Amino acid sequence: MLRVGLTGGIGAGKSAVAKRLVAQGAVLIDSDVLAREVVAVGTPGLAAIVEAFGAGILTAGGELDRPALGAKVFGDDEARHRLEKIIHPRVRDRAVELTRAAAPDAIVVNDVPLLVETGQAPSYHLVLVVDAERDLRIRRLEETRGMTADQAAARIAAQADDGQRRAAADVLLANNGTLDELHAQVDVLVRDRLRPFEEHLRLGTAARVGPELRIVDPDPTWPEQAARLIARIRYATGDGAAVAHIGSTAVPGLPAKDIIDLMLAVRTLDEADALAERLGRAGFPRQPGEWWDNARGLPGQTWPKRMHGTADPGRPVHLHVRVTGSPGWRFALLMRDHLRAVPAAREEYAAAKAAWAAEHTDRYTYGEAKEPWFDAEARAADDWAEESGWRPPE
The missing domain is CATH 3.40.50.300 (P-loop containing nucleotide triphosphate hydrolases)
Incomplete structure (x- = not known):
């Protein structure tokens, strides 16, 4: 109910x-x-x-x-x-x-x-x-x-x-x-x-997010919306759950698809599987199939993760469940913090998004067009992390 x-x-x-x-x-x-x-x-x-x-x-x-x-x-x-x-x-x-x-x-x-x-x-x-x-x-x-x-x-x-x-x-x-x-x-x-x-x-199904591509102007309420969703996830899985707002909607001033990306960090994928039912009851059903992260900087390597959507048709959400310390977990946090901290990188990404959106009408080909940029961003973000002393937030 x-x-x-x-x-x-x-x-x-x-x-x-x-x-x-x-x-x-x-x-x-x-x-x-x-x-x-x-x-x-x-x-x-x-x-x-x-x-x-x-x-x-x-x-x-x-x-x-x-x-x-x-x-x-x-x-x-x-x-x-x-x-x-x-x-x-x-x-x-x-x-x-x-x-x-x-x-x-x-x-x-x-x-x-x-x-x-x-x-x-x-x-x-x-x-x-x-x-x-x-x-x-x-x-x-x-x-x-x-x-x-x-x-x-x-x-x-x-x-x-x-x-x-x-x-x-x-x-x-x-x-x-x-x-x-x-x-x-x-x-x-x-x-x-x-x-x-x-x-x-x-x-136990997720509301469908259509394939059509729509990049919107930054919404200052995205962090507020993410905070409400994070509070629900923590209520369902335990107050100590490590849940973060990631992706473009987590970067102030950055245009994005109106989809809130969240990440739940777990110690093992067995733990992720054990939480799936509770997340589903809270309104975040697991997406079927196998999901993998590309290990940025490690060509040809991938890392498994779990994906959950939302049962709410009024608020698209992608919930990535990743193992703490995995390449995908680290890159999601590093990219977010790099773009937040370096205006030039954020502006470059915004300009690239506009160019990709002009060339592609659906989310899938748009996502494929971004892959080379992500590889370059991984290198730039790593350089920034080394210079600034960045460490993943605990």
Whole structure:
């Protein structure tokens, strides 16, 4: 099943997106609803809150008096963290139960207001963030929740800022227009990305990257996108996994195909094979067949590796799994760092890319045309490494 994290600042319209996703067939797990369930009368959660904050946070009927509790924790970081330690683990455990109960082909959407603040983004296959202009959010809170402008601004300020949420977003849904416009965004997202993503994930297949060649201008968000993908890979394989952003999208200012290249370093290929299932469940299925690196500087020699793609049709990814210390592992890191450090080499590569792209219309012949350049780059990068004292990052 596909697990989607949904979040957004208060007043942005997250609930409207959640309702539309449900109308499109998604299974919704609402953290706000679960947060109420886990502190209902008679639950261990409510007992823990009473122990932490006193019986004064109960109504006459023994239920949680939310305004009274809110008065104790709002503006008090220590008290808020104490409350979060009680509620958040219980909500996560209940969400796991509901997720396991969903159908194998389900799109499970977890509506989590504090997804960014609690660091949960890497645990989902995809994160959707609903965004809206601050003044519009304040006006909505005044109209729908009866808040004053100052109260609304304070609630907004208490959450993660817009920049933090946007950095966590694989998909940013702008909700500055009409409800119909928002629904149209959601419908396209479900049709073109979420449903194909779920199918690829369930079947263990990678979304196809077409053969057509398209070199695009540098995207300043490529490193940010790579960081989100790396966090997912580390969540799936272990926090200590050595994952690096490599290739042209890792070099600021360099035009490239809009494909994020990542590299996972392993001690042996047996270790790579043992990780394949976990990577597949995380959305990075193994590519079939045998894959080899040319050993630059060692003519005629090759080195085996494993290749994984992505089940997400909206973000092409190549995940190279290489043995630490292998020629391919070293060259990927050296070339990236050489091009980052030497503007002339980067500009020469950009000019060569433009020339190759003018001559070739598909990725395959374009790749073949680059081979002589890679050999020359290997020699130039080695010279630079010796002069600069470069060593592969640990």
